[in-house]
Amino acid sequence: MSQAVFSVARILVVVxxxxxxxxxxMNPGMVAGAISAKGLPYPQVLAYLTIAAELGLGLLIALGFYARAAAVLLAVFTLATIVVFHNFWSMTGDAVRTNQIQAMKNLSIIGGLLMIAAAGPGRFALNRR
Structure with a gap:
């Protein structure tokens, strides 16, 4: 029973x-625009890397295939989004509260990802590393 719950939780973390x-x-140009607006170089390349990180690593974790490594990489990616996109400490007005909430949400997700990295994918996974 607990292995089934763990597998469901692993999937829910990455939905x-x-x-x-x-x-x-479906709209990588929008992503590139958001990246460009932050002043980052190579926005088109970073847009596709963002898509690969979110979709690719998320699917690896959901399937339990190299879930530990994927969880660590996705945790690092998520931390980077806090620093670059949800940097509420350098904002003013309503943006502070909105981005603080997003940053705290991301920290919680990082916690879940690190638990997956520590515990592994569980019994119901494509590989159990």
Whole structure:
């Protein structure tokens, strides 16, 4: 029973990434625009890397295929989004509260990803590393 619950939890942690990555795949230009607006170089390349991170790593974790490594990489990616996109500490007005909430949400997700990295994918996975 607990292995089944663990597998469901592993999938639920990454649903957000899979859905977001699939949506970004439908409009990579929008993603590149958001990246460009932050002053980052190579926005088109970073847009596709973002899609690969969210969708690709999310699916690996959901399937339990190299889930530990994928969870660490997705945690690093998620931390980077806090620093670059949800940097509420350098914002003013309503943006502060909105981005603080997003940053805290991302920290919680990082916690879930690190648990997957530590515990592995569980019994119901394509590989159990």
């Amino acid at each position: 957000l990434f899979c859905v977001s990555g699939a949506q970004k795949l």
